[in-house]
Amino acid sequence: MSSTSTAPPPRVVVFGLGGTIAMTSSTGGAVSPALSTQQLVDAVPGLADAGIDIEVVDFRRRPGASLTITDITELTAAATDALANGANGVVVTQGTDTIEETAYLLDLLHHRPEPLVVTGAMRNPTLAGADGPANILSAIHTAASTHAREQGCLVVFADEVHAARWVTKTHSTSGDTFRSLDTGPLGYVLEGTLRMLTRVPHRLTLPPPHLAEHARVGLHTVTLDDDPTVLDAIGARVDGLVIAGFGVGHVPEPLVDTLGTLAGRIPVVLASRAPAGPTLTRTYGFPGSEQDLITRGLIPAGWLHPYKARILLRALLNATANPQDIATAITTAGGLTAPTAWPWPITDNQPTETSTTDA
Template identity: 75%
Template sequence: MPSTPTTPPPRVVVFGLGGTIAMTSAADEGVRPTLTAHDLVNAIPGLASAGIDIEVVDFRRRPGASLTFADITELATAATHVLAAGATGVVVTQGTDTIEETAYLLDLLHQRPEPVIVTGAMRNPTMAGADGPANLLAAIQTAASPAARDQGCLVVLADEIHAARWVAKTHSTNGATFRSPDTGPIGYVMEGTARLLTRLPYRLTIPTPSKPERARVGLYTVSLDDDPTLLDAIGPHCDGLVIAGFGVGHVPEPLIPTLTNLAARIPVVLTSRTPAGPTLTHTYGFPGSERDLLTRGLIPAGWLPPHKARILLRTLLAAHAQPQDIAPAFAVAGNLDEPSSWPWPTPTLTADRTEATAAHA
């Protein structure tokens, strides 16, 4: 009787970038990223019984605060190569300081259907109750799951699965720091299985530039009784600027002339410094309101928060997006318009995504 062919186990490639998850201490000098990606994978209890083949790449060994656009762009290219070669999914370990930004950049650059999962740790390996091994195991299990396909880049910590476009670090030390304030997590890892409760309806990607340019995109947070002097000083050095305004997108009246002049020269995006909620477009009409600023050429970011708006604007500029395409891109990314207005083709979701969700949810 002929033998039944066996299905090969899923293969997940883990890229290590450093961060708290990889840090150890030396002679009371504070912790630094010294562990390799192999060290992290080898420290995971229960991984051997998970039935997942693991490949490890020690890609960088830096704190999250020192990662660059070039690092993440190179990582996106490397991830594409291993996925095209047959990997089921990719996991990225890094410092949590910048996960909400690097994950969104990866989400914009990742055009394949296989999942890219970003994780890290809030408690380094020298501490009691270090969360790195559990987070890494959950990330690997998510990357191996068909349910995670077509969702772009996801962030997995504390057994929660978050969409890169919405997740934020909300507490400087708490282990449950990662939240998606406007949407909540899209799923959870339970009993070793990724269970998605909802799915992203579409994905937005930008072609990876062959030689990423270092576009200078500033982020300016307005404050009470703000003075235009600082904005006047940084404006001439920016290729693009994100304004984190009060509430639904308001600024002090003295800033209006500077912002008007800047918007005539470079793209200036209006966001809210409030932790959740969107900028509006036509509710308030006083000088410095969102309606007033948009008539002066500022671009509304909708539901996109300031740090992610900066990631999007810098990526658009690096990809040489046409000036007339920047506002439509923000309208789609900020949920103010339909995906058809996105300047590039959106990735096609695979036809079996519903079946995959049902089988693994």
């Protein structure tokens, strides 16, 4: 007689942080985070038939705007423990206000191969057409899939799967707000199946931060006829600074001397305030151009969005990286230098399987 063995179902741990997806009101008025993670999972149609074991953890109940670097650092440690104890993947539910930043920080700190998936909702559970249940279901299918391994942190929204390093929130109310403007999504969840169309080429991760460190990193968006006194006030109080410049990395000429002085004291990253596209390095040569600012010590961010650049710079400072490693990490994350320049080990994610979908 032959015996057959059945593999155990995949196990996914869902960590709830609060946010719109968990908001309700007992009075019918304005909503706030009140629902437990178990309540969110219990409200997902079709999840019971998905063949996936679910565990839930009420980790925080906060609006997305009130999450902190410490919250996400502690979440990373908890998710790592869950995966080390046999979970196949982790889902994080949170407010959408900060997903593009928290997901990128998770991507930098998540070293394991299992999927770490972030999702949320644009319409709270009291509204018609609330999108939370559908997003949770797609996120869980993604986290349970072997084809999402070695992709770092992913953001799943409206059945689209995005890389944390590229995704951004593009609309304040639309249900399909999350877009990867420069690349498009990595794949989709269709009929309960993850279908990956492409993959991140490599993963860039950082050493764990020192929780006692709280580096102050500012973000200044350059505007027409900008005043250097604002930069003077910010620069005196921060450990690092990101400049969101015009176009490919330009600033008004009156800011140039102040930025050069700051770059001699703290790391100053030059990004673009445009929604998509990179900073350049050697096309323009006038005072305040990208080439001029780089010669004054600013670090070009390349394809790295200003919000992501701030997260990376703060994580680097919290990990007490040296100045040369900081500059190299920024330019590597922004695609201006080869991945092999990354100061820490990287993972090459070339696909090893002929199929990119789960049957």
